[in-house]
Amino acid sequence: MTGTNDPTNDEMLVETDVSDGLSAAESSVTDDADIVIESEDINVWYGDDHALTDISMEIPENSVTAMIGPSGCGKSTFLRCINRMNDLIDVARVEGNLTLRGKNVYDDDVDPVALRRRVGMVFQKPNPFPKSIYDNVVYGLKIQGIDGDYDQIVEESLKRAALWDEVKDRLHESGLDLSGGQQQRLCIARAIATDPEVLLMDEPASALDPVATSQIEDLVEELAEDYTVVIVTHNMQQAARISDKTAVFLTGGELVEFDDTQKIFENPESQRVEDYITGKFG
Numbered sequence: 001m002t003g004t005n006d007p008t009n010d011e012m013l014v015e016t017d018v019s020d021g022l023s024a025a026e027s028s029v030t031d032d033a034d035i036v037i038e039s040e041d042i043n044v045w046y047g048d049d050h051a052l053t054d055i056s057m058e059i060p061e062n063s064v065t066a067m068i069g070p071s072g073c074g075k076s077t078f079l080r081c082i083n084r085m086n087d088l089i090d091v092a093r094v095e096g097n098l099t100l101r102g103k104n105v106y107d108d109d110v111d112p113v114a115l116r117r118r119v120g121m122v123f124q125k126p127n128p129f130p131k132s133i134y135d136n137v138v139y140g141l142k143i144q145g146i147d148g149d150y151d152q153i154v155e156e157s158l159k160r161a162a163l164w165d166e167v168k169d170r171l172h173e174s175g176l177d178l179s180g181g182q183q184q185r186l187c188i189a190r191a192i193a194t195d196p197e198v199l200l201m202d203e204p205a206s207a208l209d210p211v212a213t214s215q216i217e218d219l220v221e222e223l224a225e226d227y228t229v230v231i232v233t234h235n236m237q238q239a240a241r242i243s244d245k246t247a248v249f250l251t252g253g254e255l256v257e258f259d260d261t262q263k264i265f266e267n268p269e270s271q272r273v274e275d276y277i278t279g280k281f282g
């Protein structure tokens with residue numbers, strides 16, 4: 001994070017897609033039931049450090065999938081595999097298959113910028129740009145050269161982000177003048193304005209107070225009606241409250257268990273997961 005509200009390089013790369021869309025191959029949709037993302041033996045190294053080992057999971061459509069686990073176990077690294085943000089880290093190397101609707105996002109013919117248009121991202125710290133609320137929402141559309149009725153898209157995106165009623169009379173005021181929770185909902189509106197299929201959220205409520213956190217949690221559940229949401233959280237209660245599936249990563253970059261959230265929290269297969277969930281370690 002830069003410490004200012006200017007977009008960081010990574011954030012700009014996510015936001016500033018200048019391509020027209022996907023290659024024909026990438027657009028092809030397989031009939032993979034309702035699995036949107038499938039990870040098959042994903043391994044990630046940072047230099048010589050093996051950060052993720054043989055991660056395999058299937059993420060279903062229109063659901064919330066939570067990634068939990070102790071600090072440094074690779075949750076954010078896995079999230080960044082989905083939209084190839086790890087490409088932006090010089091020392092990072094990814095091996096394995098990760099498919100979005102049946103197409104491996106690591107194939108040579110996949111344009112990472114076009115991929116990031118389908119897979120939006122919301123970061124831990126709310127990062128509205130130093131622009132008006134309106135201009136924040138349309139930022140990605142303008143940069144990507146997407147035409148449309150911007151007034152309508154702004155209204156719809158802000159409504160979907162549960163922010164419209166609070167800002168409809170001040171759309172041309174700075175996004176930086178909003179509260180932290182409102183800023184995060186503005187960032188969510190910005191991420192959905194370009195109509196992605198998947199929303200990645202890296203601890204989106206961890207910088208917020210309890211009221212704002214609860215609003216974001218409600219919103220995440222609502223968003224899953226239209227989007228496939230993958231969320232990293234340190235907060236186990238939050239994962240239990242809002243997710244349909246939970247992936248438990250443990251030290252060493254290992255995915256120890258992936259299952260329905262209720263099963264993970266009530267009757268996990270793994271003793272290590274049970275110990276983690278009951279607070280015996282981590």
Ligand SMILES: Nc1ncnc2c1ncn2[C@@H]1O[C@H](COP(=O)(O)OP(=O)(O)OP(=O)(O)O)[C@@H](O)[C@H]1O
Binds near residue numbers: 046051069089091234
């Ligand atoms: N840019 C990077 N360069 C080198 N090593 C990195 C980089 N990013 C992450 N790592 C290392 O990869 C491992 C996994 O980190 P990651 O941030 O994915 O874990 P995490 O589970 O999301 O942690 P946290 O909960 O603390 O955010 C850690 O050992 C971390 O130090």
